[in-house]
Amino acid sequence: MNERLVALRDRVRTGAxxxxxxxxxxxLVAECEAEQLSWPRRMARLTRRQCEAERVVLGxxxxxxxxxxxxxxxxxxxxxxxxxxxxxxxxxEGGLLNNVCADWEMALGQGLLGxxxxxxxxxxxxxxxxxxxxxxxxxxxxxxxxxxxxxxxRYAAEARRLGMAEVAAVLEHVPAQRARSFHExxxxxxxxxxxxWLSGHHHVGLGRIDQYLWPYLASDIECGRLDxxxxxxxxxxxxxxxNRDSELYPGIQRGDNGQTVTLGGVRRDGSDGVNPLTRMxxxxxxEVELIDPKINLRIGAxxxxxxxxxxxxxxxxxxGFPQYANDDVVIPALIEHGYAxxxxxxxxVAACWEFIVPGRGMDxxxxxxxxxxxxxxxxxxxxxxxxxxxxxxxxxxxxxxxRQLRERVExxxxxxxxxxxxxxxLMTGALEAGCDHGSGARYRNLGIxxxxxxxxxxxxxxxxxxxxxxxDVDAVELLDGLEEDFAGREPLRRLLVDESPRVxxxxxxxxxxxRRLYEWFADACEAExxxxxxxxxxxxxxxxxxxxxxxxxxxIPEPLVGATADGRHRGEPFSAxxxxxxxxxxxxxxxxxxxYAGIDYQRVCNGGPITMELSDTVFRGRExxxxxxxxxxxxxxxxxxxxxxxxxSAETLLxxxxxxxxxxxxxxxxxGWSGYFCELAPEYQDHVIARHLHAAA
Amino acid sequence: MTGSLTPxxxxxxxxxxxxxxxxxGVRTTVFLKGCPLACTWCHNPEGRxxxxxxxxxxxxxxxxxxxxxxxELAVLLLAQAEILRASExxxxxxxxxxxxxxxxxxxxxxRLPDVHVVLQTSGYGGLxxxxxxxxxxxxxxxxxxxxxxxxxxxxxxxxxxxxxxxLGQLAQLDRPFVVRVPLVPGVTDTRENLEAIAATLYELxxxxxxxxxxxNRAAGGKYAACGMTFExxxxxxxxxxxxxxxxxxxxxxxxxx
Numbered sequence: 022m023n024e025r026l027v028a029l030r031d032r033v034r035t036g037a038x039x040x041x042x043x044x045x046x047x048x049l050v051a052e053c054e055a056e057q058l059s060w061p062r063r064m065a066r067l068t069r070r071q072c073e074a075e076r077v078v079l080g081x082x083x084x085x086x087x088x089x090x091x092x093x094x095x096x097x098x099x100x101x102x103x104x105x106x107x108x109x110x111x112x113x114e115g116g117l118l119n120n121v122c123a124d125w126e127m128a129l130g131q132g133l134l135g136x137x138x139x140x141x142x143x144x145x146x147x148x149x150x151x152x153x154x155x156x157x158x159x160x161x162x163x164x165x166x167x168x169x170x171x172x173x174x175r176y177a178a179e180a181r182r183l184g185m186a187e188v189a190a191v192l193e194h195v196p197a198q199r200a201r202s203f204h205e206x207x208x209x210x211x212x213x214x215x216x217x218w219l220s221g222h223h224h225v226g227l228g229r230i231d232q233y234l235w236p237y238l239a240s241d242i243e244c245g246r247l248d249x250x251x252x253x254x255x256x257x258x259x260x261x262x263x264n265r266d267s268e269l270y271p272g273i274q275r276g277d278n279g280q281t282v283t284l285g286g287v288r289r290d291g292s293d294g295v296n297p298l299t300r301m302x303x304x305x306x307x308e309v310e311l312i313d314p315k316i317n318l319r320i321g322a323x324x325x326x327x328x329x330x331x332x333x334x335x336x337x338x339x340x341g342f343p344q345y346a347n348d349d350v351v352i353p354a355l356i357e358h359g360y361a362x363x364x365x366x367x368x369x370v371a372a373c374w375e376f377i378v379p380g381r382g383m384d385x386x387x388x389x390x391x392x393x394x395x396x397x398x399x400x401x402x403x404x405x406x407x408x409x410x411x412x413x414x415x416x417x418x419x420x421x422x423x424r425q426l427r428e429r430v431e432x433x434x435x436x437x438x439x440x441x442x443x444x445x446x447l448m449t450g451a452l453e454a455g456c457d458h459g460s461g462a463r464y465r466n467l468g469i470x471x472x473x474x475x476x477x478x479x480x481x482x483x484x485x486x487x488x489x490x491x492x493d494v495d496a497v498e499l500l501d502g503l504e505e506d507f508a509g510r511e512p513l514r515r516l517l518v519d520e521s522p523r524v525x526x527x528x529x530x531x532x533x534x535x536r537r538l539y540e541w542f543a544d545a546c547e548a549e550x551x552x553x554x555x556x557x558x559x560x561x562x563x564x565x566x567x568x569x570x571x572x573x574x575x576x577i578p579e580p581l582v583g584a585t586a587d588g589r590h591r592g593e594p595f596s597a598x599x600x601x602x603x604x605x606x607x608x609x610x611x612x613x614x615x616x617y618a619g620i621d622y623q624r625v626c627n628g629g630p631i632t633m634e635l636s637d638t639v640f641r642g643r644e645x646x647x648x649x650x651x652x653x654x655x656x657x658x659x660x661x662x663x664x665x666x667x668x669x670s671a672e673t674l675l676x677x678x679x680x681x682x683x684x685x686x687x688x689x690x691x692x693g694w695s696g697y698f699c700e701l702a703p704e705y706q707d708h709v710i711a712r713h714l715h716a717a718a
Numbered sequence: 719m720t721g722s723l724t725p726x727x728x729x730x731x732x733x734x735x736x737x738x739x740x741x742x743g744v745r746t747t748v749f750l751k752g753c754p755l756a757c758t759w760c761h762n763p764e765g766r767x768x769x770x771x772x773x774x775x776x777x778x779x780x781x782x783x784x785x786x787x788x789x790e791l792a793v794l795l796l797a798q799a800e801i802l803r804a805s806e807x808x809x810x811x812x813x814x815x816x817x818x819x820x821x822x823x824x825x826x827x828x829r830l831p832d833v834h835v836v837l838q839t840s841g842y843g844g845l846x847x848x849x850x851x852x853x854x855x856x857x858x859x860x861x862x863x864x865x866x867x868x869x870x871x872x873x874x875x876x877x878x879x880x881x882x883x884x885l886g887q888l889a890q891l892d893r894p895f896v897v898r899v900p901l902v903p904g905v906t907d908t909r910e911n912l913e914a915i916a917a918t919l920y921e922l923x924x925x926x927x928x929x930x931x932x933x934n935r936a937a938g939g940k941y942a943a944c945g946m947t948f949e950x951x952x953x954x955x956x957x958x959x960x961x962x963x964x965x966x967x968x969x970x971x972x973x974x975x
Contacts (some may be wrong), residue, residue, distance in 0.1 A: 135774070525799055528853040609735025611746060611798050641737060651744045652736060658804060 022308050025082050026257050030082065030309065033264045038088050042269075047095040060106070061440040061457065063097035065161035067115045068443045069168035070095070074325025077179040079188070080455075085208050085258045086176060086188055086578035088267035094221040104401045109436035113385050115224070117439050118459055120279055120387070121370050122226035123447035124380025126211055126233035129206050132198040136446050137166045143455045155455030161442035162452055168214050169443075170197055176212075202443045203252055206237040207259045213447060215266070220443050223271050224279025224372040227263075227314055228379040231298040233283045238298055247565060249301070256298075256305045263313040275389050278313070279372030285328070286348050289363040298518045300331055303343070307335045317370040318343040319351075329650035336649070336666050339642035341519035341689060344370070345631060345664040347657045349638040351376055354626035354662075358555055360464065374598075374628035374663055375468055381450035383462030385436065386557070386627060389429045390565040392471045392537055395580045396421035401484050402503065405496040408420050411489045418481065419541035426469065426545045428578065433467050466629040468557040471542045472565040472579075473595035474522040475602045479587035483521035486530065500584065506584045506591045518604065525601025527612040536619045543624035550655070559627025560620065560662070566597040569702060594708055598665065599631040603711065610635075610652060616658040630663035631656070637670045669713040674698065678706055687698055727787045728822030731765050733794070739975065741857055743807025746798060748791065750823065750910070751783045753815040754842055755892070756875040757863070758951045759902050761934060763944045767812035773943045788822060792829030799833050808834030817843025820851055823858065827854040841870040841881035848884040858888060858895040860926075865907050865914035873905055875952070878886075882918070889922035897926045898975075902933050916964040928965050928972040932958055951974035 022030070032038060033582060053063045071091055078088035098106065107116070128136070131137050141157045147155035179303040188208075194201065195209035210227075217225045224459075231249075241247040247255075263280050270278040273355035274458050284302055288294040306316050318332050332343050346368075355365035368376045376387035400417035438459030445451035448458040474482035487494035498513065507514040519602075539558065546556040569579055569593050583591045587602060596602050599617050605611060610633055615633045639645055656664045669689065677684035689698045698706065731751040740747045752768030753760075760766065764773060770783030786794075794898035795809050802808050809830060816823045817839055827835055837855040841848070841862070852858050862885065863878075864870040870878035888895050899915060901907040921925060933954070941948040 165940070235889050309964065429770060608733050609737075611735040611744070611801060615801075645738050648736070648738055648807075650745055651807070655801050659801060 023254065024259060024305045026254065026261065026309075028082065029080075029258060029261050030311065033261055033311065036268070037129050038078075038080075038265045039268070040077045041076070041090045042092050042253060042393065043076060044091045045093060045095075047071070047089050047093075047217060049095045049097050050099055053097050054438065059157050059161075060097075061158050061161040061442050064220070064440045065164040065168075065442045067097055067206065068165040070221045070401055072168040072172040072216065075336055076345075077176050079176070079180055079183060079185060083157075083164045083258075084188060084204070084255065084669055086180070087193070087210050087212050087262070089215060089219065089269055091219060092269055096661060107437055109435060110436055111432045111435045111506070112439070113388070113433070115439075116437060117223070117240055117384060118383070118441045119222055120226070120375075120377075120443050121226040121382055121384075121458075122215075122369050122377060122379040123217070123373070123444065124449040125213075125228055125230075125447070127195075127380060127449060128447045129200050129209050129233065129237075131214075132196060132200070132209075133166045133170055133446070134197045134201065136452060137163060137453045140166070140446075143452055147455050152455065156443060158440070158445075158457055159204055159452065159455055161440070165220075165443035166446060166503050169212065172216070173212060178508045180287055182403050198390045199497065202235055203234065203238040203241045204255055206234055207255055210234075211259060211262055213698060215526065215573045217444055217447070218266070218270060220441075222441070222444055224606070226369060226371060226377075226379075228369040229280045229284070229286075229294075229367070231296060231302055232288065232294055235296045235298045239296075249297075253301055254307050255308050257303060260305060260309045261311065262315060264311045267313060277372070279369055280313040280315065281317060282314045282370060283317040283319060283346075283369040285324075286365050286368075287352070290369045291362075291366055294437045299601050300328065303331045303335050304338075305344075309337055310338055312340070315341075316343040317346060319346050319348050319700045320653070320657050321348045322654070324652050324654065324657065326647070326654065329653050333640070333646050333649045333653070337637070337646070339637060339668045339669050339670075339689070341665070344374070345653060345656065345666070346370060346376070346628075347660070347662055347664075349657065350660055351626070351628075351660045357557050358466075359555060360628055363432050364464075364618070370628070373563065374630055375557075375559060376626065377627050380447075381463040382558070383438075383458055384464050384466045384468055385433065386468035387561075388433045388467050388469050388564065389577075390472040390567070390569070390579055391422055391425045391429070391542060392569045392579050392582065393422070393471055393474045394480065394569060394582045394585055394716045397477035397538075398424065398503075398582050398626040399583055401480060401586050405484070405488065405500055408496070414481070414484065414685060415537070418477075418538070421537070421542070422471075423545040423548070426542070426549060426556070426581070429469055430467060430549045433528070466546050466557055468559055469546070470561040470563065470565070470627065470629055471539060471625075472539050472560040472562040474535055474560070475600065475605075476585060476587060476595045478531050479521065479523050479602050479605075480585045480589075481534045482523065482531040483588070486521050487516065487536075491550060502682050503584050503586065507588070514588045514590075517666060519587060521587065521604045523587070523601065525605050525607050525613045525617050527615040532616045532619045536621065539620050539625045545622070557627040558625045559629045560599050560625055561610050561627070561629030562595070562597050566595040567708065570594045571704070598629050600633070614656055614661055618661050620662075622660070622662040625662075628663055630665040631661055632667070634667045635675075636713075637646055637668045640668055669709075671710065671713045674706075674710045674713060679711065726822050726825050727785045728791070728819045728826075729768065729770065729783050729785050730791070731762075731782050735798075737810065740810040740812060740838060741807070741834075741859065743834070744802055744805035745807040745810050745836070746795065746802060747810040747812050747838075748795070749812050749815040750816045750819050753813055753840070754818060754876060755815065755840055758873055758949065759900070759905070759933065761940070762814070763941050763946050768818065771944070772825065773940075774945070782805055788825035788829060792828050795826070795830060795833070799830060808836065810836040810838055811851075811860075813840075814839040815840055815842060816851060817847050820844075820847035824850050824854060825853070838873055839888050841884045842876055843880065843884065845880075845883065845887065849887060852884075852888055852891055852893055854894065860885060860888060860895055860897050862897050862899055862918075863902075863914055864911055865918055866911065868912075869905075872944075873902075886922070887916075889924050889926070889945075895926050896929055898929045898931055900931045900933065901960060902952065902957050903954065903958050904952045907959040907961070909959070909961065911919075912961055913964045916968045916970060919965075919970055920968045925968075925970050930960060930962065930972065930974045932960060932974065960968075
């Protein structure tokens with residue numbers, strides 16, 4: 022990185038941009054009421070007023086501009102009126118479209134004026150057809166387009182005034198017109214993307230940047246406008262710019278903001294999509310070393326090792342990415358679940374892990390979690406109390422999974438999206454159809470995760486081994502132990518922990534139960550499918566690995582669990598995503614991959630990674646980098662779906678806990694995302710430390 | 719008389735996957751329990767005794783050392799043989815000292831067809847045992863510590879003649895092998911010892927590659943848990959003499975690990 026980039030990054034790290042934030046306190050309700058605006062028009066007015074309120078910020082030496090100054094998102098209805106509008110409906114995370122990915126390829130290729138022409142054509146058709154709803158939506162969309170164009174024009178004029186000729190020239194062309202160069206494409210993307218945030222949406226994904234930006238870069242290189250180094254500098258500046266405003270982005274913890282990119286994989290036609298920009302993005306992310314964007318890399322069994330080694334060099338930085346997704350598994354599974362083959366091949370990764378289709382998807386990929394430990398635990402307690410055979414406990418587990426799932430899905434059948442005229446401008450076909458993306462998108466499925474499966478499988482395996490096969494544990498004694506959190510029963514607890522089959526050791530006695538848990542889960546999801554949408558079962562855990570065990574900071578519908586039959590004490594956390602239970606004495610990553618290779622990912626397709634910590638000491642030297650790349654390829658060849666590989670030093674983490682002031686820049690992967698370690702709540706810090714100490718042991 | 723009808727079993731103190739320093743590619747290493755040497759710098763004290771033992775950690779205790787029949791261990795390793803092979807690696811037998819359980823290890827290797835096997839050994843053992851394992855291995859990582867017999871006996875508790883004899887054998891077996899020299903400050907890293915090792919290797923019919931392994935300060939970490947006292951008998955803080963020149967002068971390929 023050259024001096025200019027280092028200075029730009031320093032400004033992000035020191036929070037220099039916060040000085041530009043302004044308190045706007047816009048009151049839009051009065052205006053909306055006076056004009057008797059519809060809901061779509063109110064949302065368009067919000068985008069417009071937010072753009073107007075933005076103050077132009079042109080930082081020293083910036084070549085890719087836009088810095089957020091407006092800090093809040095105003096409301097467009099009085100609370101009572103909003104309550105009436107949404108009564109009986111489920112608003113997912115506030116109801117503004119989120120955790121989706123726009124059709125950036127189309128948006129950069131058409132420019133906002135191109136989109137405006139499409140909207141006007143559609144409007145003419147709607148007028149002829151007397152479709153008032155479509156006219157209203159399209160008028161709203163046009164209002165947002167004009168607002169963004171006006172904002173861009175103000176930036177361009179100010180840049181001219183300050184003598185920043187290059188920035189001015191770029192902004193006089195984009196986002197209005199089709200981008201003509203890599204620089205214009207990046208600037209257009211920066212502004213279009215920022216206004217999505219400014220309009221109140223969150224988890225705004227960036228999708229397959231190496232696919233849709235490559236044509237611009239390729240033509241620049243071909244005609245000698247850019248060389249590799251100059252292109253990398255622009256890309257680095259774009260990556261840095263994504264971190265300027267992130268403290269304004271909502272999330273459970275800071276860093277959980279869904280600014281993900283997905284690299285590599287096949288194109289929509291099935292040909293290999295890896296290109297020089299794929300590799301450049303991996304290198305640039307390694308140099309920039311910031312939280313955003315979070316990198317996903319699509320690979321397959323035949324991906325070449327040089328690319329995996331490059332990705333490993335990025336893992337080595339300890340940022341918690343790239344996260345790997347296996348095309349060989351993901352694409353057929355999406356097709357099997359009703360996604361068109363060219364859309365399935367075009368998948369990108371949502372904020373955390375879920376596979377979504379850019380421009381065409383409006384799936385709610387995370388409607389909650391089914392608590393596997395709760396399902397297994399209630400089944401074990403009821404089954405043992407009734408002196409039932411083990412198969413009956415399994416039957417009870419399956420029913421409880423079904424019950425929990427139905428409860429979550431039911432509330433989502435009353436789902437309501439707030440109109441999103443601006444985001445719709447950027448989506449495939451919304452303006453063409455005259456229909457908001459929230460109601461008109463091609464894919465509107467639900468996704469739900471099955472959390473903490475390893476703990477549930479371990480508990481069931483322990484009961485089968487000790488109560489039913491060996492008979493060395495008495496059912497009543499076990500029930501009492503669970504009830505009393507093993508107080509005074511340490512030998513029993515140790516027996517359950519040390520002498521039971523456990524997930525992660527390639528032991529069929531536990532892995533078979535893991536596989537069956539997900540089968541029951543998939544069965545239950547299939548039973549909930551309707552003609553309009555399916556329910557996609559997933560393997561992620563989000564924050565549920567802590568919440569299901571120790572309680573949540575807010576009210577959640579998912580039930581808590583006490584002590585469990587795998588010997589886990591009440592309150593101890595579960596493992597995140599697909600990872601063996603904390604405390605399992607593992608042989609290493611091969612057996613873990615093998616245990617998880619048993620899940621039928623053709624049925625369980627929502628996403629959710631196998632999560633592994635490797636000590637940072639593993640990454641020293643070329644030979645070791647090569648071996649880690651081989652391990653990643655083994656993951657793909659075993660037919661696993663997704664992999665999160667983290668490089669961590671326990672010493673660093675412990676020191677960061679003791680001396681946070683010295684480690685402000687330390688970034689760790691938490692569940693589906695990376696965050697600044699020193700900004701995590703203490704219980705998350707402790708869990709990350711425990712995970713790593715265990716991995717290093 | 720042979721007792722060959724009894725399934726042979728062996729004792730193992732650990733099985734670790736993705737071990738990075740035990741041969742090429744992605745490997746799983748089996749650590750055999752029990753070692754005839756007593757090197758004062760040993761960093762695997764739980765590998766010394768030939769029987770299982772209780773290790774007392776700060777939180778809880780656990781039994782270290784598990785008996786496997788050759789079939790049991792082979793089944794476990796075969797379950798991952800394909801993926802290890804596809805990842806340019808295989809299985810490594812280490813210790814403790816594999817030669818001390820040579821017939822068991824040989825039985826296991828015989829059950830692992832087409833698996834790349836690495837033997838990691840101190841070289842201390844009977845000639846037949848050594849030949850039996852070396853000929854079954856794709857690569858031998860052979861430790862060589864001290865050439866002076868008195869010093870060797872002093873620091874490891876054993877005579878080094880069997881080791882040098884086995885090294886001579888190895889050089890005639892047409893097996894790839896690497897000689898690994900642990901650099902222990904003031905003990906093995908002396909100019910005299912490194913030159914003597916280079917001279918010894920120079921006499922072999924085929925020149926091996928040499929890896930110098932700098933001393934790891936964590937060596938003493940596990941002694942207390944094993945109920946043992948770490949008494950290295952040398953100054954751990956003394957700067958290491960990492961000197962490749964004696965080997966280079968003899969035309970021997972050398973690298974520092």
